[in-house]
Amino acid sequence: MTHTHALLRTVALAIACISPFSAALAQAPSFPSKPVKLINSFPPGGPSDILARSLGEALQQTLKQPFVVENRPGAGGNLGADLVAKSAPDGHTVLIGIDTTFTVNPGIYKNMPYKLSDLKPVMIIASSGLLIGVNPATQIKTMNDLIARGRGKGLTFSSGSNGSPGHLAAEIFGDAANVKVTHVPYKGNTPAVTAVISGEVDGGVLATPGMLPFVKADKMNALAVTSRKRSPLAPEVPTVAELGLKDLSLEVLYIAMVPTATPPDVVAILQKGMTEALARPDIKTRLDNLDLVIEAETGSAAAQRLENLRNRYAPIIKATGMQIE
Numbered sequence: 001m002t003h004t005h006a007l008l009r010t011v012a013l014a015i016a017c018i019s020p021f022s023a024a025l026a027q028a029p030s031f032p033s034k035p036v037k038l039i040n041s042f043p044p045g046g047p048s049d050i051l052a053r054s055l056g057e058a059l060q061q062t063l064k065q066p067f068v069v070e071n072r073p074g075a076g077g078n079l080g081a082d083l084v085a086k087s088a089p090d091g092h093t094v095l096i097g098i099d100t101t102f103t104v105n106p107g108i109y110k111n112m113p114y115k116l117s118d119l120k121p122v123m124i125i126a127s128s129g130l131l132i133g134v135n136p137a138t139q140i141k142t143m144n145d146l147i148a149r150g151r152g153k154g155l156t157f158s159s160g161s162n163g164s165p166g167h168l169a170a171e172i173f174g175d176a177a178n179v180k181v182t183h184v185p186y187k188g189n190t191p192a193v194t195a196v197i198s199g200e201v202d203g204g205v206l207a208t209p210g211m212l213p214f215v216k217a218d219k220m221n222a223l224a225v226t227s228r229k230r231s232p233l234a235p236e237v238p239t240v241a242e243l244g245l246k247d248l249s250l251e252v253l254y255i256a257m258v259p260t261a262t263p264p265d266v267v268a269i270l271q272k273g274m275t276e277a278l279a280r281p282d283i284k285t286r287l288d289n290l291d292l293v294i295e296a297e298t299g300s301a302a303a304q305r306l307e308n309l310r311n312r313y314a315p316i317i318k319a320t321g322m323q324i325e
Contacts, residue, residue: 035066041080041097052096058277076163077101085118089261099253103309107317121302122256126292129227134203150179156201158192169205171320176247208291226250
């Protein structure tokens with residue numbers, strides 16, 4: 001074989017080896033390659049909905065594909081979570097929801113439509129506390145008044161749905177303070193707040209932004225917030241821990257989830273896009289107005305935090321008999 005022939009053969013072999021790799025690269029789809037659905041598992045207008053739409057706007061600008069929010073409320077977030085769990089694991093369907101769907105629902109629903117292992121967190125995006133508020137007609141003005149009333153004739157508390165953060169918080173309060181609380185579920189946070197100001201129920205433990213306008217109008221008495229720190233929206237309202245009721249501390253986590261089989265590089269692109277979005281001043285202002293504190297927690301730390309909450313809530317669920325048929 002001549003030197004020229006040997007050289008040609010070497011080049012041919014190299015091309016043969018490279019070609020399949022090049023073809024694979026050419027076929028590998030970039031992400032996102034089509035519009036992305038952000039499935040919000042709660043009704044329009046609430047904190048998770050506004051958060052989803054804010055993130056969607058920013059992600060659309062940076063990732064150059066439409067990010068479309070679809071509201072799929074129902075069953076404490078289970079309907080939206082089930083839809084995402086059964087979607088293609090390619091990153092084009094993302095759940096925007098709250099932790100109780102994964103930390104409370106498994107303990108109160110006899111039949112979950114999906115397995116916890118079907119979904120994994122992209123990010124714990126933000127957290128928020130809740131405001132404990134009562135109708136002024138109750139004459140309750142402090143947490144001590146609330147406890148005394150609960151140990152006497154009992155209390156009725158509204159929430160946005162069975163298994164919601166407000167439901168959980170009411171049960172935690174009843175268990176920790178040894179008071180009788182009757183939970184009354186509504187379809188969303190807004191009707192739950194309306195129930196408090198109309199006197200249908202005595203009070204509620206609900207999202208702060210939805211209650212503050214009525215506190216300022218003297219149509220509701222604000223007693224405490226459940227977050228670690230005072231809310232910047234209501235700095236005059238003490239935390240439950242300040243009042244010596246540390247066991248009542250509770251924060252809602254707002255999370256993005258995808259099917260577990262979603263490739264790590266796709267998850268990384270979503271995480272980077274969300275991190276950049278959360279750094280934008282306009283997004284931060286929106287979150288501040290929702291009483292949301294940015295967390296931006298990812299990976300194993302996010303998964304562990306959800307598991308820790310599940311372990312915290314399990315005995316409370318058992319002790320209070322929170323069950324949905």
